[in-house]
Amino acid sequence: MQNITLSVPDVSCEHCVMTVNGALRQQPSVKDIKVDLDSKTVTFQYDPNQVSLDKIEEVLDDAGYTVAK
Numbered sequence: 001m002q003n004i005t006l007s008v009p010d011v012s013c014e015h016c017v018m019t020v021n022g023a024l025r026q027q028p029s030v031k032d033i034k035v036d037l038d039s040k041t042v043t044f045q046y047d048p049n050q051v052s053l054d055k056i057e058e059v060l061d062d063a064g065y066t067v068a069k
Helices: 014-025 053-062
Strands: 002-007 031-036 041-046
Touching (some): 014 053, 041 053
Antiparallel strands (some): 002 041
16 A cells, blocks of 8 residues: 555635545545645555556546646
8 A cells, every 4th residue: 555645736625525535435445535625635545556646646637636746
């Protein structure tokens, strides 16, 4: 399992938190999701053998939350 924190500048409210959580929960092995509205980040654990970081970023983008590079 790997821990990662992604910058997601479009996260701004509790609805955003619910949407990001819902999108990430759909992915295999993603767990311990924490969305921080103040820092506009999402932190979680995932197994890169089960889901790629590119796929996770794609899922977030499809949900309307682009990951800042």
